[in-house]
Amino acid sequence: MSAPVTLINPFKVPADKLEAAIEYWEAHRDFMAQxxxxxxxxxxxxxxxxxxxxLINVAIWQSExxxxxxxxxMRQALGHVQVEGLCGNxxxxxxxxT
Amino acid sequence: MSAPVTLINPFKVPADKLEAAIEYWEAHRDFMAQxxxxxxxxxxxxxxxxxxxxLINVAIWQSExxxxxxxxxMRQALGHVQVEGLCGNxxxxxxxxT
Numbered sequence: 001m002s003a004p005v006t007l008i009n010p011f012k013v014p015a016d017k018l019e020a021a022i023e024y025w026e027a028h029r030d031f032m033a034q035x036x037x038x039x040x041x042x043x044x045x046x047x048x049x050x051x052x053x054x055l056i057n058v059a060i061w062q063s064e065x066x067x068x069x070x071x072x073x074m075r076q077a078l079g080h081v082q083v084e085g086l087c088g089n090x091x092x093x094x095x096x097x098t
Numbered sequence: 099m100s101a102p103v104t105l106i107n108p109f110k111v112p113a114d115k116l117e118a119a120i121e122y123w124e125a126h127r128d129f130m131a132q133x134x135x136x137x138x139x140x141x142x143x144x145x146x147x148x149x150x151x152x153l154i155n156v157a158i159w160q161s162e163x164x165x166x167x168x169x170x171x172m173r174q175a176l177g178h179v180q181v182e183g184l185c186g187n188x189x190x191x192x193x194x195x196t
Contacts, residue, residue: 006142008154010108026195044104044191047162051189056106058156064145091149093142097124 002063004039006093010053014085021055024083031074032059037066057090064092100161102137104191108151112183119153122181129172130157135164162190 013021025043032038041059061067111119123141130136139157159165 005145008106008108008142008151008156010106010151022195029195041196042193043195044106045194047103047190047192052187053106053108053189056191058106089150091151092145093154094145095140096143097120097127097141098139 003094005061005064005067006095007059007061007067007090008093009057009088009090011055012052012087013054017083017086018054020083021086024086025055025057028074028078031077032070035070035073037062038070067092101192103159103162103165104193105157105159105165105188106191107155107186107188109153110150110185111152115181115184116152118181119184122184123155126172126176129175130168133168133171135160136168165190
C-alpha cells in the first residue's frame with residue numbers, strides 16, 4: 001500500500017478577492033472531503049498581506065490515485081475557477097525529512 | 099499567549115542541485131531545531147519533478163517572535179544561501195480553515 005501524499009496548493013489572491021477565494025476553497029473542500037482517500041486539510045492564510053501566496057492549502061490523501069480521481073470528479077462537479085484572478089499552483093508531495 | 103504559526107517555504111531547485119539543496123536544508127533544520135519555540139518541521143519533495151517547487155518546508159513555531167529571533171540567529175551563524183540557484187520564498191501563516 002503506497003504511503004499518503006500531501007497536496008500543497010499555493011494561491012495567488014488578488015487584493016480584493018480574499019473572502020471570495022476562501023468561499024471558493026470551502027466549496028471545493030466540502031466536495032473533496034467526501035471523496036475516498038481524503039484524510040485531512042488545512043488552509044493557511046499569510047500573516048503578512050504582502051506575501052506572494054496569501055493562501056496555501058495543505059491536504060493529506062491516502063494515495064496519488066485517490067487524489068487524482070477526486071480532483072477529476074471535482075472539476076466535473078464544480079467546473080473551473082470562478083474567482084477572477086485567483087491562481088493556484090497545486091502539486092503532490094511526499095515528506096522526505098522531519 | 100499567541101497561537102503557533104506555520105512557516106511555509108517553497109523552494110525553486112535547479113535541476114542538478116536537489117541533493118545539495120536537501121543538505122543545505124538539513125544544516126539549517128539542525129540549527130533551527132535547537133532554538134526556543136521550535137515545534138516541528140516537514141520537508142516535502144514533489145512527486146512530479148516538473149513541479150514549480152520541488153521542495154517545500156512546512157515548520158511549526160510557538161510564535162512569530164520565536165521564529166524571527168531564530169531566523170536572525172541562523173543568518174548570523176550560517177550566513178546566506180550557498181547553493182547556487184536555490185530560491186526560497188518563506189512566509190508565516192496561520193491555519194484558518196480545516
